[in-house]
Amino acid sequence: MGALELHAEGIVVRFGGITAVSDVSLDARRSQVLGLIGPNGAGKTTLLNALSGFAPLSAGKVTFGDTDVTTRTPQWRARRGLVRSFQAVRVFEGLTVRENVEVGAVGTGRRRRAARGATVDLLALTGLGRLADRPASSLPAGQQRQLSLARALAARPVFLLLDEPAAGLDEGESEELAAAIRRIPTEFDAGVVLVEHDMSVVMKVCDRIQVLDHGSTIAVGERETIRTDPEVIRAYLGEQSTADGGEVGA
Numbered sequence: 001m002g003a004l005e006l007h008a009e010g011i012v013v014r015f016g017g018i019t020a021v022s023d024v025s026l027d028a029r030r031s032q033v034l035g036l037i038g039p040n041g042a043g044k045t046t047l048l049n050a051l052s053g054f055a056p057l058s059a060g061k062v063t064f065g066d067t068d069v070t071t072r073t074p075q076w077r078a079r080r081g082l083v084r085s086f087q088a089v090r091v092f093e094g095l096t097v098r099e100n101v102e103v104g105a106v107g108t109g110r111r112r113r114a115a116r117g118a119t120v121d122l123l124a125l126t127g128l129g130r131l132a133d134r135p136a137s138s139l140p141a142g143q144q145r146q147l148s149l150a151r152a153l154a155a156r157p158v159f160l161l162l163d164e165p166a167a168g169l170d171e172g173e174s175e176e177l178a179a180a181i182r183r184i185p186t187e188f189d190a191g192v193v194l195v196e197h198d199m200s201v202v203m204k205v206c207d208r209i210q211v212l213d214h215g216s217t218i219a220v221g222e223r224e225t226i227r228t229d230p231e232v233i234r235a236y237l238g239e240q241s242t243a244d245g246g247e248v249g250a
């Protein structure tokens with residue numbers, strides 16, 4: 001398979017009188033983590049929804065590899081590997097940790113044996129291997145978040161679109177999650193589009209970053225370029241650094 005990139009051009013999403021996303025283009029590469037950041041209400045979640053088919057476009061085009069997927073349903077896109085993970089995705093509480101991941105792996109048509117093998121790898125990536133036989137409901141929040149990441153990966157995504165996966169986690173938990181996300185392109189051959197407010201996570205895992213403000217892109221580029229971009233600091237990082245007491249992405 002050649003490069004299977006995710007590309008969006010001139011995306012516009014309107015809700016009644018509100019333009020949530022206004023003429024935004026995006027390029028995600030399969031070997032990379034693309035960060036999508038910006039203030040509350042900037043249009044990040046709406047853009048993820050536009051990419052995955054959950055938000056109807058008023059204008060624009062989404063292509064996945066050579067295929068125009070603009071009018072395809074979320075299910076159609078997901079079957080081909082464009083997988084959106086929702087913040088509210090819960091683990092199956094009646095199942096063990098291992099069973100939670102196996103359910104995701106079997107759902108993709110893999111044979112039981114292959115699904116078991118994939119599950120072992122995914123539990124190792126997310127640091128849940130030694131907890132495999134525990135009931136999922138017994139895990140603390142950070143590990144449940146890791147488990148939902150493992151389950152999303154079990155669906156063999158080509159691109160995984162994550163909306164604030166570190167929300168509500170403490171610093172240690174966020175760091176572990178960041179380490180797992182960082183390894184997705186190399187170990188699972190999947191690209192990631194990551195919406196995240198936690199700048200320490202963003203700066204640790206993203207290769208490139210796109211910054212939205214009021215529904216428009218105000219900057220896009222390599223991590224280091226974005227970190228020092230005056231417009232980005234004014235619109236977003238300045239506010240973050242005040243909230244965090246000084247440093248950005250330390």
Ligand SMILES: Nc1ncnc2c1ncn2[C@@H]1O[C@H](COP(=O)(O)OP(=O)(O)OP(=O)(O)O)[C@@H](O)[C@H]1O
Pocket residue numbers: 015018019020038039040041042043044045046047
């Ligand atoms: N279903 C909807 N109906 C009406 N307005 C919406 C809807 N979804 C989003 N909006 C509006 O679109 C704009 C962008 O919202 P969106 O949720 O995409 O922002 P965001 O960048 O994800 O913000 P946050 O960081 O708070 O999650 C906001 O003004 C929001 O109120």
Ligand SMILES: [Mg+2]
Pocket residue numbers: 044045046
């Ligand atoms: Mg959002």
